[in-house]
Amino acid sequence: MQADDRSPDAGTRLDAFDFHGSALDDIWTDYRAMHAGCPVGHSSKYGGFTFLAKLEDIFSAEQQPDVFAVSPSMLLPAFGTDVPMIPIDIDPPMHAVYRKILLPLFTPRMLDVLTPGIRQTAIELAEAVAAQDVADASKEFARPVVTIVFSRLCGFPEKDWPKFDQWVDDIIYERAEDPERAYAAGNAVRAYFDDLLTERRDAPREQDLISVLLDARIGEEARHLTHDELISYCYLLFVAGLDTTSWAIRSGLWHLARTPEAQAELRAKPELIPAAAEEFLRMLAPVQGMARTCLRDTVVRGREIKAGERVVLVFGAGNRDPDAFDDPDTIRFDRTKNRHLAFGGGIHRCLGSNLGRRELVIALEEFLRVVPTFTAEDPGQSWHGVGPLSVRIHRERGG
């Protein structure tokens, strides 16, 4: 659609479209405005970017990495570093070389090995929640279940876990408002992995991803990853693996705490939890948009995008595209057609999507099984992020 066709209200609202922080509170209104008349538009935020809102346009862009490149970074604004993160900030041909190292380790079959450990961790944390009258389901469940499972998989030592939440908060949640704080935390995380990798290089190998990265041989020359490449890969694992899944679990519980009938339905029919998880991912996705850089002049829906322009693929808008989803703004556990974009698509499809899904489903299963009916204790807490989620536990009388 041409820019001229936009309604004045939509234009004004979307001219400064943002997809971080408090802008997320009511971002659905922006998405409806995009679908009503501005599926391709321009925002002045973060140095200016063109946004794509239609599911098909986003998939199409993701399937053309030669037109829509990730360099210098798919994060906008930056994730506490200007060093490209491997592999998400790397374009072909090196992208596939890096990605192939860990690809076989994140297949559903490989994850079957992790499932008992994920379930045990979820049960233990849920039991601690269930013992209270009012609990923070984010701090006491959604965040630690992921920190424990993912850190063990990667080989991040347990003694260091208490430092992780603050680093994640500073890098991911402060970057739009306070970039200096994000960069300071980014430098701390890079220094942390510099030390850890130096220590691990000559130590006996363990059953973890750091060992796989240390031993990996890449490219035709079958060389090892350099120390800088290892730091970059670990940095990516850290920021991508810890936060997103915690958000997904928290946002699912956020919905269930506010929607008694949905909670009752999943308690009665736990076999619906995988479908429910897909809906939480579609509607409340941890990643609402990722950036690209247009490499050559191109046209999307009649709107020109010039070479060099930054483009944001607004996954959250694509996930509510009325041309792709019936009843797009409603969480429906009976949805059978769900090509959502929570994990992106194309060659940069989230490497950990199978792990993230497994963690989310098991976390919801065990929370609902172990914790009695729960309700929102603080209605003002927002759907997004990994901040507090206060829930009141309703134990049956005499139980």
Added chain:
Amino acid sequence: MKIVIDAGLCQGHARCASLVPDVFDLDDDGFAIVRPGREHVAEDDVDALLAIDNCPEQAIRLEPDA
């Protein structure tokens, strides 16, 4: 009809193998394959259509039998 997976489009989302494990499997790198002997289905086969409808990359299609 025959179930065809476009290997150039499949990115290993694994939705097909998760939703219809009897028909779809994954290779060692996590890319989708059709289980041997399960390639041929009716054009309104519910399982095949479920996989097609949920493939993010639209990498699965039905082709007329040769």
